Amino acid sequence: MSDPTDRTPDAGPARPTRRRLLAAVGAGGVAALAGCSGGGAETDSGPYNGYLADAAGFDGEAVDRTGNAEVTVAVGTGDGFAFDPVAVRVSPGTTVVWEWTGMGSRHNVVAEDGGFESNYYASEGQTFSHEFREPGVTKYYCTPHRNLGMVGVVEVAEESA
Template sequence: MTGLLATAGCLSSDSTNQSLGMQREKTTATETSPTSPNSLDEWLSDANGYDGEPRRFGPDSRPTISVGAGTDGLAFDPPVIEIAPGTNVVWEWTGHGGQQNVVALDGTFDSGRTNAQPGTCYQYVFSEPGEHAFVSEPHRDDGMKGAVIVAEPPSTGYAAVDEWLAGAGNFDGTVVDRTDRETATVTVGSEGNGGAFAFSPPALKISAGSTVRWEWTGEGGGHNVVFDGHDINSGGVTPDAGTTFEHTFETTGQYLYSCLPHRALGMKGAVIVE
């Protein structure tokens, strides 16, 4: 089967099945096939809806990219994602912006002929690390661009922490060591995950008996601090700058937490107690 499927299911392709691209219909008689950019940053400099920060997804996730987002329907949302090898990415048509398709500039994937029916979708499994710029051919000159960055997730050496923080956009594998201090501070509402939706630092290591203090910036709307599997939380959501929450960790272990309203965006943190 070729072309795009409607709400009954998603069309798929992989590196061994590129028949979809053979069925692609050009939007104009003079249009040529897209070619890979020399620089991904340069390519994305005028991508509609891109703020310079890729949206990161952890292993075992199934990211969905809207095709035809924005006020004029000429954007992908999110336009740039970072995923782990083996991730299945789905593009779903909104029906806005007219005829659309999804074509990788390096030829890795191709959704086939253009389509404007909402609910249609296309999916592709990325098995190897790499950077893949893509475009909707009818609107590539209008800035309807995107990219999939395939990379191994950052690693701290703590498996539970790495899995928990894999989707946090500001996590790079660094663990801030505060084992030589009685207190440590985490900022709530730092820049990350597409706005002020991050804890900073996301991964913190302290000694047993030390206290962690969370301090609100007042940015990004209402936040809270809620630990997974432990009765430790800051209470209700608050947007107020200067709000603080403290907890003293007496027992060694790995403590994982999130801001519940923005957990899906990747607003997560971890405290490693040794």
């Protein structure tokens, strides 16, 4: 019986090289991602759909709360590891108040861009607030539960003329 690692000049390598294996895996990954692109029209929640792809409880649409001076987002909903609403659209000058439900252990709220960071709370009724003045999208998360999909978005709409 011959050794499977033996090579003859015209037989080529008995096993794929690491480089060929990585190239094949990379090409397969690109092909898989290409098949996932929607190619359709972008929805109103388009600017952050990728960020919320694994968000617990996200149905693909932002909840419109424009015109309200204050908006509440529950912390620790669903199985205790979600925000509700996950994505909310507000007007410039709106204060968003995150209110803890007491479910899912200790949570915090941290802006991706470093614009705000709450303390860790676990008790029901604890709150943290932030005023959103400028139009744009703020992505945020709970530090210990981010990998469980505990992420959210506040979209500040342009002021209408």
